Amino acid sequence: MKVTVKFFVPLNQEAGINQTEVELPEGATGAELLDHLAEQFAHIRPARERFRRRRVYFLVGKEFIGPDVPLQDQQVIVLIPSGSCCHP
Amino acid sequence: MKGGYIGKILVVDLSKNSIEVQELPEEMYKNFLGGYGLGARILYSMMKPGVDPLGPDNVIGFVPGLLTGTGAPFTGRYMVVCKSPVTGGWNDANSGGFFGPELKKAGFDGVFVKGAAKEPVYLWIHDGQAEIRSAKHIWGLDSEAGREALRKETDPNAQEAMIGPAGEMLAYMAAVMNDKHRAAGRGGPGAVMGSKKLKAVVVRGTGEVPVAYPDRLKEVQRALSAAMKDSDLAKAFHEHGTGAFNAPSALSGDTPVKNWAGVGIIDFGQDGANAIAGQALDPKYKVKPYGCANCPLVCGAHYEVKDGKWIKGATERPEYETAAAFGTLLLNKDPEAIFACNDICNRYGLDTISTGMTIAWAMECYEKGILTQQELDGIDLKWGNAEAIVAMTRAIAEQKGIGKVLAKGSAAAADELGKGHECLITVKGIELPMHDPRLSPGYARTYQFDPTPGRHVKGGLGGMQLLMPDPSKYIPEGTGFLDVLLTTNSEVESCAGLCMFSGFVGMQNLARMLVEAVTGWSFKGQDVLRTGARILNMRHAFNLREGFKPADFVIPPRAIGVPPLQAGPLAGVTINAQRLAENFFHFIGWDMETGKPSKYSLEHLGGMDDVVKDLYG
Numbered sequence: 001m002k003v004t005v006k007f008f009v010p011l012n013q014e015a016g017i018n019q020t021e022v023e024l025p026e027g028a029t030g031a032e033l034l035d036h037l038a039e040q041f042a043h044i045r046p047a048r049e050r051f052r053r054r055r056v057y058f059l060v061g062k063e064f065i066g067p068d069v070p071l072q073d074q075q076v077i078v079l080i081p082s083g084s085c086c087h088p
Numbered sequence: 089m090k091g092g093y094i095g096k097i098l099v100v101d102l103s104k105n106s107i108e109v110q111e112l113p114e115e116m117y118k119n120f121l122g123g124y125g126l127g128a129r130i131l132y133s134m135m136k137p138g139v140d141p142l143g144p145d146n147v148i149g150f151v152p153g154l155l156t157g158t159g160a161p162f163t164g165r166y167m168v169v170c171k172s173p174v175t176g177g178w179n180d181a182n183s184g185g186f187f188g189p190e191l192k193k194a195g196f197d198g199v200f201v202k203g204a205a206k207e208p209v210y211l212w213i214h215d216g217q218a219e220i221r222s223a224k225h226i227w228g229l230d231s232e233a234g235r236e237a238l239r240k241e242t243d244p245n246a247q248e249a250m251i252g253p254a255g256e257m258l259a260y261m262a263a264v265m266n267d268k269h270r271a272a273g274r275g276g277p278g279a280v281m282g283s284k285k286l287k288a289v290v291v292r293g294t295g296e297v298p299v300a301y302p303d304r305l306k307e308v309q310r311a312l313s314a315a316m317k318d319s320d321l322a323k324a325f326h327e328h329g330t331g332a333f334n335a336p337s338a339l340s341g342d343t344p345v346k347n348w349a350g351v352g353i354i355d356f357g358q359d360g361a362n363a364i365a366g367q368a369l370d371p372k373y374k375v376k377p378y379g380c381a382n383c384p385l386v387c388g389a390h391y392e393v394k395d396g397k398w399i400k401g402a403t404e405r406p407e408y409e410t411a412a413a414f415g416t417l418l419l420n421k422d423p424e425a426i427f428a429c430n431d432i433c434n435r436y437g438l439d440t441i442s443t444g445m446t447i448a449w450a451m452e453c454y455e456k457g458i459l460t461q462q463e464l465d466g467i468d469l470k471w472g473n474a475e476a477i478v479a480m481t482r483a484i485a486e487q488k489g490i491g492k493v494l495a496k497g498s499a500a501a502a503d504e505l506g507k508g509h510e511c512l513i514t515v516k517g518i519e520l521p522m523h524d525p526r527l528s529p530g531y532a533r534t535y536q537f538d539p540t541p542g543r544h545v546k547g548g549l550g551g552m553q554l555l556m557p558d559p560s561k562y563i564p565e566g567t568g569f570l571d572v573l574l575t576t577n578s579e580v581e582s583c584a585g586l587c588m589f590s591g592f593v594g595m596q597n598l599a600r601m602l603v604e605a606v607t608g609w610s611f612k613g614q615d616v617l618r619t620g621a622r623i624l625n626m627r628h629a630f631n632l633r634e635g636f637k638p639a640d641f642v643i644p645p646r647a648i649g650v651p652p653l654q655a656g657p658l659a660g661v662t663i664n665a666q667r668l669a670e671n672f673f674h675f676i677g678w679d680m681e682t683g684k685p686s687k688y689s690l691e692h693l694g695g696m697d698d699v700v701k702d703l704y705g
Contacts (some may be wrong), residue, residue: 009335009367057281057340057557057657062353064657080191084342085330085408086544
């Protein structure tokens, strides 16, 4: 299946792009998406580390979903970085 | 060999028009470092319980950190200490900029002011000398004009801690301002200065603060520079400052929304979040970066608004707390309205967190019909109405109409108006800051039971949990030890004079290494724990002596998910604040009912014989 992944600020700056399309096996979860992205962005340290450490939230439409929820074909997932001004 | 401290403080009595230099023993610095640690120790001795916070018997102290002025990196901080007119208890507020180092270079580790002047005055401190001068001609000036006037008649390179008109008019939300736009903001220290008719403390120093081991300090600085070169975080933070997280925090559940009753993704939306993102604002408004003294990170910025509706010309980039308090919290998507509110608060000397939160309270009251448009002097204080938000901020600053009531903060306003208490988001009368415990549950304990309640800059689990999407953070078991460890560490960092952002460069034990290099003391891990615990207990003892008990510190149910939100990332979350508090109290050795630290604990920590006597006879 194919999903569209949008990187919310400042993740877009960390990754160097605003969005990407990812091919995943049917029924893959958000956590598996992050594993994939950590490999895809292995050469960009801030993005790679954020994906590896799973420091993101998954936003689909106006709903937040957990990392264990299966994704769906053609879904648009916005990755919101965790952290804050006090602990980025 | 001594280092880091001068060994002298100034004690000024404005009622008697007297200035005294007091010497402090090294033991005092070893036990309490500097900043609010030293301040708490001194105020506990100088003051009696029960004094009116806005009366002459309150004492206000201006105390740089132990390492401030030595050139050690990240150590530009000073702290203002007093009894708070908001909480009626202990207060410390922390600011960066250049005032703190200048005071140390002028020859003093702190200035403590008691009494009250009959007419406006300022203190002029320069290279070991001090005098009380009339401030009648500058009373009423804002933080920018006041700074210019004071520099003109003292020294062009002088630094000042001063109040604007808000402090002069005794607004409980009044801050102490320095460098025009840096604020020791929380808990009303500006009102305490105003009550003493003390417009400013102006300092100029050309001396040197001793460093015990300059070579070791250089070594630490070199290691820090290397760590920073390798830190993506430091680079990002330099670029956009705290504003880098305005947008994601608005959606993740970090920033409270609609006076803590809303949901970012639903009520504010991605468009709102993007509108206030530092990354979007900087290219348009940023003129040049701003850094505090001895800061290698440089996370502030000067902005310029070219053709603004409310302000034009130079202003400062709002910090995250300010952007959240005047933006997301109020559903205001207009960044220039946020700049305007920030600018008004800086000029008049107001705490932006409490001001934004008080407007949020009034907005909710207005939307629910608790307050009418007539009561709000015709201001249509609907969620997201940028025009109304700026107008109300100005009314509070000028104390016009309803602004005079709101200038005391939301809790005092509710009391005075006799309504709206159900919409308050305060602990012990002070508004909560812009990090939601429903996302980072450790903040519940910090906000409720730090001796200065309602502070995001105090230690605890909350900050660390901001990084953790993992729901295991909601399990309230076994939190006590780490909570105490992080809290005591934070006490030491602050009182050493370090900025909390020094932790971003990824260098372990930076504060400890700097203390050792600068002072020449042995300062190991157990010393950090003991010193931090001592400082925490000293601040706590001030509150206990005022008669406070843990039951007096109530966290608003909404802030801990009672009832839980129905949508968004925090849907269904309820925090077990009671359990988090019990865990903390157990490890720090405080009784849950009386709040009293154990006698053994106080005696073991040392430096608090009078506290032991006061509590145990």
